Amino acid sequence: MVTFLGFHGHVNNVMYVRYAETGRVNWSRNIALHHDPENSKEWSQLMGSTSVGYILKSIKVDFKFPMMFPDQISVYHKLSNEPPAPNDPNPRHFSNLHLDVLIMSEAKQRPAARCEEDVVLYDYRIAKKLNILPTWMLVQYRKLWEAQEVAKQANREKVKDIERRVRELEVGTWDREGAVESMGSAASS
Template sequence: MTIREAPAAGKPVLGSPSSHRSKSQMCFSTSTTARQSSSSTTAPTPSSSTSSTTTAPNARWIDDLRGRIGKCITFGCDASQVARSAKILAALSAEWRDLLAGSHGFITPGILAAGDLMGEQQQQQAGNVGNVRMGLQNHAVAWGDMDSFGHVNNTVYNKWAESARVNWLLHFAALDPANAKQWRQLMTMKHIGFIMQSITTKYKMPIVYPDTISVYYRLTKPVTDPSSTTTTPYLNLQSLILTHKHRRIAATTDESVVVYDYQAASKTDLPGFAAPLFGRTWNLQQVVAGRAQQRIAELVRAVEDLEKDTWDREDAKEDFGSSKQ
């Protein structure tokens, strides 16, 4: 026989509705203050124009929310509560990439509606080329990408990042038609171009065939020196590799890219035509991060309200069905 100790004062009794709240819920409490970034690899601080954000959720926040909704349904829901559950689940299914990447400051095609800082023409062009050029979208993992350990080889992650980086840089040519030729030449060795100085890859979880991945890029520092109006000879970038199967971050890369003059054989400052668009991109990243975090907070509140209307209310009684025929 198992002897259970009496609960301490103030603690819920085992089996009561309040005792069912999972620990993962604590990872989604909303806050009116912006997240503080502890290093250059964390999400950028949202702009001050955002009125509400959410604290950083854990890596499994999407699965946790789905699990919490499932618990509500298992406990027993009426027709209206089932409809609310379906609405939240549909939003998670449709928006998970935009929310997961956007909350870390990565601009995705689906979140371009936050483009307050883009001109109307650029906004339309961004929508037209976004699905192809914003990074590496919906890339199918090949069986040959795996090694003898049964997961995708570590070097493949960097190849994915490389392809996404080129797409990300070339998409600026579509946003800036007047300088499209110069943008494309940045990827060649004719005059001014880019050279990778360093790359650090952080692996979060293994990827196994079959799967689909998406890769997005963002600036981790502004291209203009804050102490002056001149541009820097570096691009500080970060990529985010998402696994569609698990709806999680599989890896990130932190990169330093040098602006290089191949004719003079030396590094040089970022070309003048590129600085304005990179500057707007930096600002837009802040807007995107704030809006994605707000949307996550909305979904979290919707799940919390559903819980309070089902198993987490005072008079909650679990629906065990009926024995009547």
Template sequence: MPEKMRSTVSRITSSHLAVYATRPSSARTLTTTARLRASTPPPASENGAVNSRWLSDLQSKLHKSLSLKIAPSKIEEVKERLAYLDQNWLKLSAGREGYLADEERRGVDRHAVQWGDMSGRVNWTRKLAQFSDPKYEQEWYDLMTPKGVGLILASIRTDFKFPMTFPDRVTVLHKLVTKPDSSSDRFYLEAVMYSEQHRRPAAKCFEDIVVYDYRAAKKAPLKPFMVDVMRATFDLQEQRKQEAEKKVAELHAFVKEVEDSAGAA
């Protein structure tokens, strides 16, 4: 990727990758983070890879079917499916890979490329507070500070797919890779950065997050109410994935039905 073209996605990614919480002394933070790096390779995603161009391929087939000799009623159905894809492309694309694309769960929502300077990871975690008992809201927010139990980015890997350029917009979504339990003192996230212009991922990240007790200066397990919310989130991810796959399968079946009906009108 040319350096100049890479810079746009790099700016978004570098700010998006900001560490959750840091100590007053930057040198001490770096030492702490290095000490908490995983001793074993992080797990790979449990979800299978999805063709990043599935949406454009499906839309192309639907558009081509309009040039076939099909019944007027089928033409209207094709147009309805095209409109549906246009309105729900992000929900379907994200859902197929287990991401929750609801607006209240987005780390970064349709930010203009040149202003992609927010940490999607921080926003994603803070937004979990709305799915928990209101009395825990401050504790969710305190995870981003060194006041007590916080989160530290132990490692991260980023894969760039293609360069984004102005005036594109980016939406950043996160998902839990594994289901936390009461003993979890770290968890793994995958992040995807969707290009609104191209309607496919421009970059993907894998993040290893450590739960750290700043007062005790050591790792600590997630609090029970956090485990409950994260486990429910993981289950919802799996549910949305099944729903999205079912819908996409229905759309492909519809395309075949239209193609098979060509000439019978």
């Protein structure tokens, strides 16, 4: 029997897969709500089994620490691979959706797990995997990828700025002539 809690009161490992799955559903709903309301019906149908839907082909979970109950989580998804442009002559190289997932423990304020999802689109009406993602979906995934890249570059610049300021502090304190390390209370022993 699968329970939410393991023997020592930690969250059962199978729950992390459920968290990732639920997070992917919410991710798709948010795309429909905030980025592509024109195709919101198609996005919502991805969660069902009457039209075209997501099917989890595989998932890899790297556990970072055992979460203890009670805890709150946040689940973040991002595209792992750059989607082709909608007019790409060979869109088949993107027939699967590869997602990176971060499951954050709010109580500990750190990652509880990282996941890699491989998701396919399945057409329930013809009982077959789709080999090409629909254009409306590729357009949105392309926009998301571009936003991810802009955010990645902005964050790299922030890190560079922090490193530059730390280096300035080091130069002004440690890297000057006559600088002596304070040994604190250890020096008086």
